[in-house]
Amino acid sequence: MKSNVFVSRLALGIYLLIFFGYLLGPLLIMSLTAFNSNAFPSVSPWACFTFEWFQVLFHDERILNSIKNSVIIGIGTVILSVAMGLAASLVLTQVWAKWRSTYYTIIIAPILIPGVVLGISTVVFWDRLSRILGPASDALFHNGIFLTVLGQSTFIASYAMLVFVARLQRYDPGLTEAALDLGATHTQAFRKILLPFMRPAIASASVLAFLASFENYNTTTFTFGRYPTLTIELAQKVRYGINPSISALAFIIVVLTVFGAIALEAWRRNKLKALAVKEGTAPVGRSILPGFLRGNWAAVVLVLMSFAVITVFWAGQSYSPAQCKQRVLELKQAETQRRIQELQLQRQIKRQADALKGPDIFGPSSQSGTGTAGDNPFGGVFNPGNLEGQSGTGTGPTEQPKPEEEPKAAPKPSPFGGVFDPGNLDDVGGN
Amino acid sequence: MADGVGVDLDNVWIRFGDFVAVREANVHINGGDFFSFLGPSGCGKTTILRAISGFLDPSEGRVLIGGNDMAGIGPNKRPTALIFQNLALFPLMKIWENITFSMEVKGASTAERRKRADELLDMIALEGQGDKLPSELSGGQKQRVAIARALCAEPDVLLLDEPLSALDLKLRQHMRTELREIQQRVGITFIYITHDQGEALTMSDNVAVMRAGIIDQIGTGHDVYDRPATAFVASFVGENNVFRGKIQEIQGNEALMQSNRSGLLRATITPSAVGELKVGDDAMMFIRPEALALANGDSHDKARISAKVLSEEFEGNSYSVYLEGDGGKEMKMSMPNLGQDPEASRGQDLTLSYDVGNAMVMPAGELASE
Ligand SMILES: Nc1ncnc2c1ncn2[C@@H]1O[C@H](COP(=O)(O)OP(=O)(O)OP(=O)(O)O)[C@@H](O)[C@H]1O
Numbered sequence A: 001m002k003s004n005v006f007v008s009r010l011a012l013g014i015y016l017l018i019f020f021g022y023l024l025g026p027l028l029i030m031s032l033t034a035f036n037s038n039a040f041p042s043v044s045p046w047a048c049f050t051f052e053w054f055q056v057l058f059h060d061e062r063i064l065n066s067i068k069n070s071v072i073i074g075i076g077t078v079i080l081s082v083a084m085g086l087a088a089s090l091v092l093t094q095v096w097a098k099w100r101s102t103y104y105t106i107i108i109a110p111i112l113i114p115g116v117v118l119g120i121s122t123v124v125f126w127d128r129l130s131r132i133l134g135p136a137s138d139a140l141f142h143n144g145i146f147l148t149v150l151g152q153s154t155f156i157a158s159y160a161m162l163v164f165v166a167r168l169q170r171y172d173p174g175l176t177e178a179a180l181d182l183g184a185t186h187t188q189a190f191r192k193i194l195l196p197f198m199r200p201a202i203a204s205a206s207v208l209a210f211l212a213s214f215e216n217y218n219t220t221t222f223t224f225g226r227y228p229t230l231t232i233e234l235a236q237k238v239r240y241g242i243n244p245s246i247s248a249l250a251f252i253i254v255v256l257t258v259f260g261a262i263a264l265e266a267w268r269r270n271k272l273k274a275l276a277v278k279e280g281t282a283p284v285g286r287s288i289l290p291g292f293l294r295g296n297w298a299a300v301v302l303v304l305m306s307f308a309v310i311t312v313f314w315a316g317q318s319y320s321p322a323q324c325k326q327r328v329l330e331l332k333q334a335e336t337q338r339r340i341q342e343l344q345l346q347r348q349i350k351r352q353a354d355a356l357k358g359p360d361i362f363g364p365s366s367q368s369g370t371g372t373a374g375d376n377p378f379g380g381v382f383n384p385g386n387l388e389g390q391s392g393t394g395t396g397p398t399e400q401p402k403p404e405e406e407p408k409a410a411p412k413p414s415p416f417g418g419v420f421d422p423g424n425l426d427d428v429g430g431n
Numbered sequence B: 001m002a003d004g005v006g007v008d009l010d011n012v013w014i015r016f017g018d019f020v021a022v023r024e025a026n027v028h029i030n031g032g033d034f035f036s037f038l039g040p041s042g043c044g045k046t047t048i049l050r051a052i053s054g055f056l057d058p059s060e061g062r063v064l065i066g067g068n069d070m071a072g073i074g075p076n077k078r079p080t081a082l083i084f085q086n087l088a089l090f091p092l093m094k095i096w097e098n099i100t101f102s103m104e105v106k107g108a109s110t111a112e113r114r115k116r117a118d119e120l121l122d123m124i125a126l127e128g129q130g131d132k133l134p135s136e137l138s139g140g141q142k143q144r145v146a147i148a149r150a151l152c153a154e155p156d157v158l159l160l161d162e163p164l165s166a167l168d169l170k171l172r173q174h175m176r177t178e179l180r181e182i183q184q185r186v187g188i189t190f191i192y193i194t195h196d197q198g199e200a201l202t203m204s205d206n207v208a209v210m211r212a213g214i215i216d217q218i219g220t221g222h223d224v225y226d227r228p229a230t231a232f233v234a235s236f237v238g239e240n241n242v243f244r245g246k247i248q249e250i251q252g253n254e255a256l257m258q259s260n261r262s263g264l265l266r267a268t269i270t271p272s273a274v275g276e277l278k279v280g281d282d283a284m285m286f287i288r289p290e291a292l293a294l295a296n297g298d299s300h301d302k303a304r305i306s307a308k309v310l311s312e313e314f315e316g317n318s319y320s321v322y323l324e325g326d327g328g329k330e331m332k333m334s335m336p337n338l339g340q341d342p343e344a345s346r347g348q349d350l351t352l353s354y355d356v357g358n359a360m361v362m363p364a365g366e367l368a369s370e
């Protein structure tokens, strides 16, 4: 019985481990790559711990500019979609019950339409409109920020509306009537009664809208014009080869998110505690912690995290991985050297084997052993020379093969089986 | 008290689609009156109140406040304040902000509002609780805040939609007297809605009894209790024993009814039916439990019914005795508790007597369903 419980606990533990690993693993790995000095985002081989990618990030004009664009577009989208979503949700509560579900379907449709279609249709629509209205409207209607805000808002407003509808369902329209009855105008009733009630929903809809806008790619890719957003810029970067400064950016975003979540939790707990104190149900006890941290683990974590971030930042100012990098560089050069030698050896062996073979008994295959890259059936892709050039990125001039060098290590098994066994070779060489 | 602002409903009809919620309402409410609309749930009381306060327009007819036609005047422009059935306190505002909301929208300063709120909080015996939220108050306290909030708007007419229905009995009785006191102090017109007839009778100067959108009777508490205009009013207001039958003879304002089960019964024709009720008409006679008494030697001038005691209920100051009349007709009679032992009479045949002036006969009609 007891062991059964243990087994199921264990299974649950393992399941959770896998689940969270699946969920958070990629983020963790990505964050780690931001601190590895390797030029390509990677964790292993681990070269040097470094902050240089953050430097690279902060000096990358295009990334910084795209973040700025994303923020501007995000804010624009928040304003537009919250306003549209709120209006749409209010109309939903007002429309005739008979039409409500039809209206709802229409309003919700943009969520179901692919973002690509929304992007294209936005561009096409405003392009047409600017043609009708003449060149005066051109500057605005072809402006990437304008188009992107509009394009994204078409479906983000629907998300916002869903949030508002959920909140409005708990609203007592009698409150608005009470306000009117007490002499408020409709505007006053809206501003003083309904809007404060909707405030939490407005806050969450804003966050939702901003995040949805920030991460949007499908729609934006058609509308951004001369104002690429972060997602667009990242996608372009990936196309031309990336470096870990993107991981650094991801790491910053992850940290900010966690920070935000914990701050929210700390604030929530603080409020709960205040309520408990007010009702006299708060546990009384002595603690070394200051008041706002007591019984609020989130606040404690928040403070610890702030410390950690400040420490790391401070350390980043003085820490220099130069020495380590130098060592890694040396190691790498040695490694390259070794590889080159290996290849040279292999080539030499082959040449000798060819010579030994004499008349061409293998037909065309013997051609490949002649060492000329040009007539290789693989078009030189596997040419050792190419390989050297690649693996030696930034490791200095590639050395030319030196035929007189002696073999160092045993070559790998050759596709020709034992015919070209190095053992045979020695005998031949002795001839 | 005739200096208050009166309210008139002039041939008001209110329809929702095909459904008629209020039918031909003609009501005159004197300024400074405590006027009640009494009726069962769903009879259209709230609808009438919403028409007076301006939340809906009558489909036909006019609403007049202080003699002025209110057509086209919105709720925020009418000199009325409504206390909602569910109170509708603003949940996110503190009590003092709730109370002085009507001043806020007129642009009063915080200091002014604070001062007025303190006065009103004193009046409703909630001193020093102005900084709480509505959710932190008890039901009765919320009730009083709603009243203070409405009074703060200084309306000429205060409309109250069953404001006491959510309270327990004790608090309700307390609030009744308190409301009545407030009304007498401020001297404005109160229009009060309730489905509790006790409430209507204790507080009101005048009562309108409604049935499914129709106003059956308007009058003082005594009028509707003692001289109900219709069978519905007779059965809805207070308890009544009903006897059905046909009119056999009419003499002035008295009639002799051949009842279906209890023989010939003599009763007074209710004032509104005098001249209308004819011999041979289907009729109903009502007699209150407290108007029935045990017959004794000196009651020759009274009408009589014989009945058998079925059971009795002790109610503290009185007993309710349930009897079975001749034709199996059930009756209820109430006897003051004078120390007698009514159980002893269980199963006995009794002869009951009543004053003809206390028995009301009227054309047969719909009864209030219990
Ligand atoms: N907006 C509306 N649309 C359609 N019918 C309505 C509407 N408002 C009220 N009614 C109907 O009108 C009738 C009277 O409603 P009203 O709210 O006036 O009842 P009430 O007398 O206040 O009842 P209660 O004592 O239960 O509050 C009810 O049958 C109700 O269904």
Ligand SMILES: [Mg+2]
Pocket (backbone or CB within 6 Å): B045, B046, B047, B085, B161
């Ligand atoms: Mg009602």
